[in-house]
Amino acid sequence: MCENNSLRNLITKDNQYIIKQLYFKSSSDITNGNGIGKRTTVNLGVGKYGDIDIDLISNPIIIFDLNDVDLEFVPEKIFNYITFEIGGQQIDKIYSNHMTILQKEYGLEVKKIGSKVFFPIPINCLLKSNGILASKCKFHEIRFWLEFTNEPSIQCIGDMSLRIDITMLANKPNWTNICGNILKESFNDPVHGEQLKSNEGKIYTGDFKNQQIIKIKHFQFTGAEQCDNNENVKIKTYFNHWVNKLYIFFSNTTNINGNIYKEQPFDRIRVIANQVIILDLDFETLLYETVSKSKSNSVLPKGVYIIEIDKYINYYCDTLNIELEGLSLPSPDIHFNVYAETTNYLKFDSNICQLMFLN
Numbered sequence: 001m002c003e004n005n006s007l008r009n010l011i012t013k014d015n016q017y018i019i020k021q022l023y024f025k026s027s028s029d030i031t032n033g034n035g036i037g038k039r040t041t042v043n044l045g046v047g048k049y050g051d052i053d054i055d056l057i058s059n060p061i062i063i064f065d066l067n068d069v070d071l072e073f074v075p076e077k078i079f080n081y082i083t084f085e086i087g088g089q090q091i092d093k094i095y096s097n098h099m100t101i102l103q104k105e106y107g108l109e110v111k112k113i114g115s116k117v118f119f120p121i122p123i124n125c126l127l128k129s130n131g132i133l134a135s136k137c138k139f140h141e142i143r144f145w146l147e148f149t150n151e152p153s154i155q156c157i158g159d160m161s162l163r164i165d166i167t168m169l170a171n172k173p174n175w176t177n178i179c180g181n182i183l184k185e186s187f188n189d190p191v192h193g194e195q196l197k198s199n200e201g202k203i204y205t206g207d208f209k210n211q212q213i214i215k216i217k218h219f220q221f222t223g224a225e226q227c228d229n230n231e232n233v234k235i236k237t238y239f240n241h242w243v244n245k246l247y248i249f250f251s252n253t254t255n256i257n258g259n260i261y262k263e264q265p266f267d268r269i270r271v272i273a274n275q276v277i278i279l280d281l282d283f284e285t286l287l288y289e290t291v292s293k294s295k296s297n298s299v300l301p302k303g304v305y306i307i308e309i310d311k312y313i314n315y316y317c318d319t320l321n322i323e324l325e326g327l328s329l330p331s332p333d334i335h336f337n338v339y340a341e342t343t344n345y346l347k348f349d350s351n352i353c354q355l356m357f358l359n
């Protein structure tokens with residue numbers, strides 16, 4: 001999480017602060033199944049707690065109150081995805097069959113206590129000491145969208161709310177210096193570095209003196225792909241930001257739980273960036289790399305593999321392709337999934353928050 005340079009550490013340095021937990025209700029009535037198959041929102045409103053500015057929001061947790069205490073809580077049976085938006089612009093989107101993977105990766109634990117399920121949302125820019133500058137979003141609502149499935153088990157949910165940490169500072173930080181430090185560390189970004197340099201002078205003068213830019217990580221997913229058993233299968237990816245790492249797994253599309261295929265699916269994997277092979281691993285070595293590189297002490301779900309792209313190259317890939325050698329799957333319903341942790345930047349300007357570089 002880069003704790004030392006995290007946003008909370010930067011804004012609270014030499015400053016007094018208070019962290020509170022706020023609770024927000026869903027905008028839709030889920031009781032008796034009114035929310036089944038539909039999207040519901042949780043609006044956090046604007047960056048105020050009473051008359052006090054909320055300087056940072058972080059660590060969102062959904063709390064489900066179950067009518068049936070014996071219900072087995074499986075995320076894939078409850079909702080299809082969760083989207084985080086500011087002012088109507090999507091900042092990040094996590095699909096249900098990715099949530100368990102990311103919760104394991106970030107050391108987040110889903111807990112069921114009595115009739116309540118506490119479900120942390122694994123959106124990187126909001127986790128731990130990261131966060132969003134809510135005080136810079138005074139005129140644009142911060143919200144979460146949840147799309148529920150049509151599964152009957154959702155009718156056991158009696159109520160839903162969202163808990164989130166808010167940080168309030170005693171003194172207003174020096175946003176210009178904080179933003180300047182973040183920008184300077186990002187000038188070597190192989191994709192957006194030059195454009196970020198052009199913004200450096202603007203944050204100190206004129207109409208741009210109140211502009212802040214923060215670096216975030218978010219996810220891109222371009223869909224599951226059906227692959228035929230073959231000695232050599234080539235897969236093209238379509239990620240358009242600087243890719244930090246790839247998460248790779250196979251899942252059964254006919255299973256409502258979206259079960260991850262846990263057996264060995266191939267013999268060898270290659271990653272090709274700009275027509276150059278940057279990684280060539282047999283399956284056992286890939287498995288070792290995945291276990292040794294997981295951020296948390298928790299083991300990732302079996303069948304999920306990590307490739308740290310930024311370990312092998314320091315330049316932007318116009319094309320990033322994957323080759324699987326010796327692919328062998330027991331059913332055509334088992335599809336290949338790859339999604340990427342990518343780098344982007346949020347710009348706060350005149351009380352507007354938006355991604356600098358759109359997907």
